[in-house]
Every structure is written in C-alpha cells, then in structure tokens.
Amino acid sequence: MSKFNIALCQLSITSDKERNIPHAREAIEHAAQNGSKLVVLPEIWNCPYSDESLSKYAEEIESEDGPPSFSMLSEVAPAQGCVCCVFGMDGKLKAKHRKLHLFDVDIPGDITFKESDTLTAGDEATIVDTDVGRIGIGICHNIRFPELAMLYAARGAHLLCYPGAFNMSTGQLLWELMQRARAVDNQLFVATCSPARDTNVSYITWGHSTLVGPFGEIIASTGHEEATVFAEIDYSLIQFRR
Numbered sequence: 001m002s003k004f005n006i007a008l009c010q011l012s013i014t015s016d017k018e019r020n021i022p023h024a025r026e027a028i029e030h031a032a033q034n035g036s037k038l039v040v041l042p043e044i045w046n047c048p049y050s051d052e053s054l055s056k057y058a059e060e061i062e063s064e065d066g067p068p069s070f071s072m073l074s075e076v077a078p079a080q081g082c083v084c085c086v087f088g089m090d091g092k093l094k095a096k097h098r099k100l101h102l103f104d105v106d107i108p109g110d111i112t113f114k115e116s117d118t119l120t121a122g123d124e125a126t127i128v129d130t131d132v133g134r135i136g137i138g139i140c141h142n143i144r145f146p147e148l149a150m151l152y153a154a155r156g157a158h159l160l161c162y163p164g165a166f167n168m169s170t171g172q173l174l175w176e177l178m179q180r181a182r183a184v185d186n187q188l189f190v191a192t193c194s195p196a197r198d199t200n201v202s203y204i205t206w207g208h209s210t211l212v213g214p215f216g217e218i219i220a221s222t223g224h225e226e227a228t229v230f231a232e233i234d235y236s237l238i239q240f241r242r
C-alpha cells in the first residue's frame with residue numbers, strides 16, 4: 001500500500017485503566033471507520049505517566065490470561081482492518097519496541113523525572129514490515145537520537161513512528177524540531193502521537209501529535225486537547241524528494 005490514511009489518536013488518559021482501554025478502542029474504531037489503515041496511540045496510553053504508575057499498570061504481554069491492553073489491540077486491529085502500531089491486520093503482535101534511551105531529566109526549578117528509577121532500557125532497534133510499509137519504531141526520547149532514525153532509513157523504512165509524551169518544557173523547545181529534523185535528515189515520513197494535556201497531573205504533556213513529510217513539512221497536527229489527527233501518507237513523495 002503506497003498511499004493510505006493514518007490516524008494519530010491524541011487520547012485523554014486517566015488513572016482508571018478500565019476506562020482508558022475502551023476509550024482507546026473507541027478512538028481506534030472511529031479512526032478505522034473513517035478510512036485509516038494505520039492507527040497510532042500515544043506513549044503509555046493506558047495509565048498516567050508517572051514513576052509510581054509504571055509498574056502498577058504494567059502488563060505481562062506474553063502471559064496467557066489475556067493482558068487487557070494487549071488483548072484489546074489484538075482484537076480491534078483485525079475487526080477494523082487496520083494496523084495498530086504494531087499489531088497487524090491479522091491481530092498478531094508484529095513487533096515489540098523497548099524504549100532505547102530512557103528519559104532522565106533534572107532541570108532545577110522546572111522538571112525532574114527519572115524513568116531509569118523504574119524502567120530498564122531496551123537494546124534493539126525495531127523495524128517492522130506491515131501492510132502499510134516498513135516502519136521504524138521509537139518511543140518519545142528516542143526521537144532525540146538521529147543515529148536511530150538513520151539506521152532505520154538505511155534499512156529501508158518509509159515511516160518512523162514515535163509515540164511520545166514530551167512535557168511542557170522540552171515540548172515547546174524540541175517536539176516539532178525533532179520530528180522535522182528526523183524527517184528531513186532521512187527523507188521519510190515521521191508520525192508522533194502524544195497523550196492529550198492534563199494540567200492536574202504531575203507530568204504535564206505537550207500534546208501536538210503530528211505527521212511530517214519527507215521534506216520536513218508538517219502535513220497535519222493538532223493542539224493539546226484530545227483529538228485524532230487524520231492525514232494521508234503517500235510514499236511516492238519519498239522518491240520525489242530524493
């Protein structure tokens with residue numbers, strides 16, 4: 001498929017996992033019913049982005065007793081005929097990306113957050129062939145590392161997908177810049193998807209989920225509220241730009 005529609009579901013996320021999962025499902029169904037063949041969800045879409053939540057809400061995805069987030073994605077992808085990054089249209093998990101560069105930040109008087117207190121970094125790049133092209137996967141902070149995007153480009157990726165949750169400090173400075181830089185460095189598409197902003201939590205996300213084209217051009221974007229960004233990807237533009 002060299003031309004298709006993508007949806008970036010910038011979801012509102014609460015502390016209630018039992019609400020977050022059906023809420024995400026509804027957004028995926030809405031996106032697919034409006035013609036999207038690839039649906040991207042935010043980083044950590046089933047729980048709040050905080051050190052205390054990460055292990056509490058985590059799921060053992062290999063377990064046989066139906067981890068709820070995993071099961072929902074595996075059911076909805078074939079039911080709606082779409083790829084939910086990275087569940088294929090057959091409902092099978094096509095790839096699993098473990099965040100390579102953890103986000104540890106300490107800006108005095110501004111933001112302190114240390115993912116390495118609760119998470120272990122992955123050690124592999126993740127590139128996956130899907131019905132909607134070859135996709136390189138990164139999670140949030142991974143977008144700051146040009147080498148990873150270059151590696152994906154060298155391996156023939158058409159699109160880089162970064163579910164992410166930049167915050168109010170680094171988001172304003174870097175979110176758009178990083179996406180456009182990775183796209184233009186490598187002349188491919190870059191899609192990002194953030195949670196919607198919630199100002200009542202400790203880690204406030206920037207939002208602005210975006211699709212960028214191979215010349216670094218913004219094709220579609222949104223603000224910080226809950227929204228789905230719909231856009232068309234046309235891979236023939238990649239050749240045209242090179």
Ligand SMILES: NC(=O)CC(=O)C(=O)O
Nearest residue numbers: 103140141165166167170
């Ligand atoms: N939350 C992240 O992983 C990254 C981020 O906010 C940043 O790099 O800035």
